[in-house]
Amino acid sequence: MNDRVPVPPARAARVRDTTINLTHGSGGRAMRDLIEDVFVSTFDNPALAALEDQAVFPLVSLAAHGDRLAFTTDSYVVDPLFFPGGDIGTLAAAGTVNDLAVCGATPLFLSCGVVLEEGLPVDTLRRVAASMQRVARAAGVAIVTGDTKVVERGSADKLFINTAGIGVVRAGLSISARHARAGDVVLVNGYLGDHGAAILVARQQLALEADLQSDCRPLNGLVAAMLDACPDIHCLRDATRGGVATVLNEFAQASGVAIRIREVDVPLREAVKGACEILGLDPLYLANEGILVAIVPPEDAARVLAAMRAHPDGRQAAAIGEVEPGPAGLVVLHTGFGGQRVVDMLVGEQLPRIC
Amino acid sequence: MNDRVPVPPARAARVRDTTINLTHGSGGRAMRDLIEDVFVSTFDNPALAALEDQAVFPLVSLAAHGDRLAFTTDSYVVDPLFFPGGDIGTLAAAGTVNDLAVCGATPLFLSCGVVLEEGLPVDTLRRVAASMQRVARAAGVAIVTGDTKVVERGSADKLFINTAGIGVVRAGLSISARHARAGDVVLVNGYLGDHGAAILVARQQLALEADLQSDCRPLNGLVAAMLDACPDIHCLRDATRGGVATVLNEFAQASGVAIRIREVDVPLREAVKGACEILGLDPLYLANEGILVAIVPPEDAARVLAAMRAHPDGRQAAAIGEVEPGPAGLVVLHTGFGGQRVVDMLVGEQLPRIC
Structure with a gap:
């Protein structure tokens, strides 16, 4: 009976909405399209492109950088989102890189969790993602896993970002x-x-x-x-x-x-x-x-x-x-x-x- | 001239405020007291108690669990915060543990980043932190690093949590x-x-x-x-x-x-x-x-x-x-x-x- 079952339509290549709505946090197709369009294309790396719910790396590749794993997180709620010299995206990447660097770790991987307010322009998100990627590239880190949530208008102020970071501490250091x-x-x-x-x-x-x-x-x-x-x-x-x-x-x-x-x-x-x-x-x-x-x-x-x-x-x-x-x-x-x-x-x- | 310099007062043992205010996100003493009182005491582990901005672990301790590192993140914005069978804290711990587990990883460490709305009862935060710790303990993971931000009343809906997680994938698995x-x-x-x-x-x-x-x-x-x-x-x-x-x-x-x-x-x-x-x-x-x-x-x-x-x-x-x-x-x-x-x-x- 397979021949009577219609084939689902091809996936949308790009988000057509100009503002974020609740479907972008649904877990369904609109969210997947937003993630592929804004984040996967911008953060451009195989771990993220796999669209799994986690990124996976050989432990031996970490050991090349040192002997200890460093793990940190920060949320970013800066107001306004854009300011002279940066934006919430540059902050979210640089801030977590820096928390790794100051324990003597080589920063390797970042996560990116966003909470979006319904009505946020998609282009704002694009600009912020581009800023994150620019800083990540400069710092030599990859943004390898992420999450997108959307809340109703008035339940958050435009855009919050959380980044967690993983790095490896050089052997022999004792910074504290x-x-x-x-x-x-x-x-x-x-x-x-x-x-x-x-x-x-x-x-x-x-x-x-x-x-x-x-x-x-x-x-x-x-x-x-x-x-x-x-x-x-x-x-x-x-x-x-x-x-x-x-x-x-x-x-x-x-x-x-x-x-x-x-x-x-x-x-x-x-x-x-x-x-x-x-x-x-x-x-x-x-x-x-x-x-x-x-x-x-x-x-x-x-x-x-x-x-x-x-x-x-x-x-x-x-x-x-x-x-x-x-x-x-x-x-x-x-x-x-x-x-x-x-x-x-x-x-x-x-x-x-x-x- | 040291003898003329007054010694700073002893640290407060416990947060006295009953609701969250902007000083709890300031980076200063009120934030430190909140973190020590609510999170460090509840999540009870040496990595967090050190009050550094990152947790650090020997890579060899990870290698005992497998050969690949898994890294994931999720933000939690559930409404209402408490519901039959759980709350935002149980979700925030279990959800990220599960994202690690389903790639075949033994979950080991979680981060906890909170965005708090001014006016949130501190006891709400205590309950949620206790839920996170209960789930973390049941899952055998430790909440080892965190971050606290506070936004003005009306700029977030009570409480959002981001957890990132680190686990190690058993050798020989190929789940995808x-x-x-x-x-x-x-x-x-x-x-x-x-x-x-x-x-x-x-x-x-x-x-x-x-x-x-x-x-x-x-x-x-x-x-x-x-x-x-x-x-x-x-x-x-x-x-x-x-x-x-x-x-x-x-x-x-x-x-x-x-x-x-x-x-x-x-x-x-x-x-x-x-x-x-x-x-x-x-x-x-x-x-x-x-x-x-x-x-x-x-x-x-x-x-x-x-x-x-x-x-x-x-x-x-x-x-x-x-x-x-x-x-x-x-x-x-x-x-x-x-x-x-x-x-x-x-x-x-x-x-x-x-x-």
Whole structure:
């Protein structure tokens, strides 16, 4: 009786809708077409093209990169979706790459889970996916698995992205927030606060003549150069929400040491400094998306700093302070005026939905 | 001058707020306290307690489980958060465990990224985290890394969760949607549609006397028993959004075969059948969260079926059809009345936010 059964129509090659609707999250044909059209074609790799619900890789291919697996995740809810220097897609790729890089891992694979609000223009999703792929390619990672959900209009704000990441840690490294020792030197790789300031500009909460751009970028190349110069980096973390102040507090608490930094040595653009003064914000708490804090043994500090300055993502690197034996958990800033003040963890909320 | 610097106050042991506010997503102290109080204490494992931004594991510990790494992700936006038989937390843990299990992987690690709406009761989050941990423990996986974002009231609907998962595939397996062969037998492990029907009841779109419960559960134990019985399982997939019909279509398309199923052999509760008749829904498209479809060689079918029925999550397992050489991509249902109809992929949206 087979001849009486009609053959199903050929698959659509491309999504025809211009906006997202609930069928795009149904699990059925419309979702499959959206995924193939927007994600599979953009993220272009065999693992994703197989359209299985998981990506699979030989363990031996991982072992070539080191001896430990690193696994991390971040959700991205930045408002607005597009801002000077980046968008939610560049953030979603770079942010998770950076969380892998700062534990000494070579980032290899990303996942991409999106929650879409009904009514989102499909072209917005295309632009964001293209941004993710651009960053992923620059960082040498592949976006290998994903998921798409759609919620009714008003149940989410346009587009949220979650990325999880897998990397492999180089053998012999021992980077941890607990490893800061008295005498160690505190390094940063460039200007603080550009991302936070760029978001303020994008929200029109700040009218600046200056061309402020987010520093959003993958840092795995920079970290690799730093580790080549000094495999004995003690602490390393990217300073996103909560800024450099929060990372320093985390290091001081986890290591049971004090950290002393010098305001005069903290790299800061004049435009960001001015914006902070006008708005009463502290640049040490401003979010960054391309800034890391490293704590290194004093004998290696000059070599690491030189390696950072020789890398495109570390041209403005600086030594901003030192680790002291105690009081445990304390971070102190020496101000330009010769005074000092405690730099506590961020207590309130500086800027919601910064990333 | 150290003695003049005040020591920061001791950390709060527990979140005092009863509802989520924007500071819980700030990256600062309130977020850290929420994470420690709700997630670290509930998910209880050393990787998470270290409060690093990533979890790290020796590759050799993975190699004990097989030879390939599996990586998957899903976001969960189910409405309502709590429903008969489960909640968004049980879904978020079981769903990702199942995506790993059905490629033959032993699930090992989960991530947990939450997007919280300002105003969400903290106790809701505690309940959901406890559900995740209960399922994770039952499945033998650890929730090892996470992320917390908060958006303003009205920018998300209460709580979304993303989980990504890592597992290791047993050596020697070759499960793929492309591996169905003419003559293979189609198996399911139990009643279809319980999850979809339970969500309808929870939304009060369906007033049923019957005690309908979601089938939400981790299936890795069942899959392990099936693979012990037959390492040569050809296709395996959990039938979530889009239901069993969608999975069968995916298999038929990917393998270039036809699949013929018999309505009379499809396990279906009377209550679900009745609900579908009243609402005009097709149970083959109803979402499941504890149902898988397996395609196995004919000579192994009886052995796999027996192994399924011997497992608590496969008591109602049944052989529901066979694979035929063609027409490629076609799925046909033989109805109870002796007719047949094409079972196409889901074209519209049956029930939004089912998972």
